[in-house]
Amino acid sequence: IPGMSTRMFSSMKQFVGNEMKVRLLDKMEQAAMEERQHAIDTQDYPQGVPAISVVADAGWSKRTHKHSYNAKSGVAVIFGAHTKKLLFMGIRNKYCSICVVAEHKKQQPPQHHWFRNWDGSSAAAMESDIISEGFRLSESMYGLQYMRVIGDGDSSVMAMIVQTVPYGLFVEKLECANHACKAMHTGVI
Numbered sequence: 001i002p003g004m005s006t007r008m009f010s011s012m013k014q015f016v017g018n019e020m021k022v023r024l025l026d027k028m029e030q031a032a033m034e035e036r037q038h039a040i041d042t043q044d045y046p047q048g049v050p051a052i053s054v055v056a057d058a059g060w061s062k063r064t065h066k067h068s069y070n071a072k073s074g075v076a077v078i079f080g081a082h083t084k085k086l087l088f089m090g091i092r093n094k095y096c097s098i099c100v101v102a103e104h105k106k107q108q109p110p111q112h113h114w115f116r117n118w119d120g121s122s123a124a125a126m127e128s129d130i131i132s133e134g135f136r137l138s139e140s141m142y143g144l145q146y147m148r149v150i151g152d153g154d155s156s157v158m159a160m161i162v163q164t165v166p167y168g169l170f171v172e173k174l175e176c177a178n179h180a181c182k183a184m185h186t187g188v189i
Helices: 006-041 097-104 123-142 155-164 177-186
Strands: 051-060 073-080 086-093 145-151 172-175
Touching: 006 051, 006 073, 006 086, 006 123, 051 123, 073 123, 086 123, 123 145, 123 155, 145 155
Parallel strands: 051 145, 145 172
Antiparallel strands: 051 073, 073 086
């Protein structure tokens, strides 16, 4: 059986990627509506907007534990604590292979979908940026405020939320039990 041409493969990859994105956004909206209804049922809307608890964390492509944060890309997610379903996902990339190849050949890169969207320093900064973006968009996307965040001990995330999210001063940080135990074991606390 002959293989798919490069052009056909690119076309199918684009089609499938777009379909996956549409379905993912639909599922995230459904999860948010479940979280919203739970907040309404429990009368949790301290500022007149349904408020929920979320779990947030990030990961990146290359790192060692507690030092050398030199990732080229990172992803962060926000889950609803009640439903345990995805509400927000963001990706930051510092690298575009097509542009790098063209640069090495001293050529202009061909027209392409450019995945590079980050010029910041470290993967930890990517985490703060993505999670705070999810918090900033919570009201416009879902009519929700993320008032309690369960996460690791990264203080830069909370600092970014306080600085950039309109309701950020009121967000409460709850320490993830797994991260707290890990920190205690390594002597960080």
